[in-house]
Amino acid sequence: MDTIGGLLGSPRARGAFLLKSVFNPPWGLRVEDRAPLSLVTVLHGSAWVLREGGEPARLAAGDVAVLRGPEPYTLADDPATPPGITVGPGQRCGTTEGEDLTEAMSLGVRTWGQPHRTGSTVMLSGTYQAPGEVGRRLLDGLPALLLRPASAARTPLIGMLAAEVDKEEIGQEVVLDRLLDLLLIDVLRSWLAEPGTGAPPWFRAQGDPVVGQALRLLHERPGRPWTVASLASAVGVSRAALARRFTELVGEPPMSYLTGWRLTLAAELLRDPELSIAGVARRVGYSGPFALSTAFKRERGVSPREFRRGERPGESAETCSDERTVVLGGPSRA
Known part of the structure; x- marks a missing residue:
């Protein structure tokens, strides 16, 4: 993708x-x-x-x-x-x-x-x-x-x-x-x-020969155990050069970006009732359901299980109708 x-x-x-x-x-x-x-x-x-x-x-x-x-x-x-x-x-x-x-x-x-x-x-x-229905990165760029x-x-x-x-x-x-x-x-x-x-910066960064390639790798292979060093090696630059250039163009460090992308993918996969939470965790690069749940709740305000049930953070039953x-x-x- x-x-x-x-x-x-x-x-x-x-x-x-x-x-x-x-x-x-x-x-x-x-x-x-x-x-x-x-x-x-x-x-x-x-x-x-x-x-x-x-x-x-x-x-x-x-x-x-x-x-x-x-x-x-x-x-x-x-x-x-x-x-x-x-x-x-x-x-x-x-x-x-x-x-x-x-x-x-x-x-x-x-x-x-x-x-x-x-x-x-x-x-x-x-x-x-x-916010999770749109994606925090997309919202922040608007x-x-x-x-x-x-x-x-x-x-x-x-x-x-x-x-x-x-x-x-x-x-x-x-x-x-x-x-x-x-x-x-x-x-x-x-x-x-x-x-x-x-x-937003992440869109303009697509044209950069180094950062654009790094972004494509993170999007295509989110389940890999990426580090800044391994990502830098894959795009042919030093660790320091990639970290500096990526943060400058995208607005956040590579691993922070990867976390957000993994959680976006997790939210999509959680809509499939055939996939277990453990299976979703493995697909997006987390060691297990607990690690995914911790990161997901910190970002989205609800656990993967609550998100799958359709619950939203701060949801209120009091409405106009x-x-x-x-x-x-x-x-x-x-």
């Missing part, structure tokens, strides 16, 4: 919050849910995204915004419109005065807001609930707000996601999760391929 393919393979939503929301101007909502990553696209009308310390950004129909948490942000019909709705931790939704809006603004299956009329803004929103205009999109994924979000069919949650993953990967791939966009809630603006019924 190539380095970029491996990192872009990490978005794996697990019961992501998805919502189609409808608002009539003037409207504004403040999102303080501390989700690690959210996507917002406008299906009809327009919206503004406002982040503290940043310039307001306008979203037109077909534009996609990727918002990295846990910092809050505001969506509104105009930058001057104050938010009247707040989405808090645990997806608790209500007015700024504390009035619960769970039932009052429900419009049906995964749809929330106000009755549609001329001039309404219709948005499609989705969120990843835990800007706080990444915008992709409709002119650069030209993808059927938005239309497919919009069509599926209204359905109540067998396996619907899995379909929505995978479509959300594909849309995120599509946005990230176009961002990385565009020069001058501020791509009795069944399922969504990232932007309120509840949905799954």
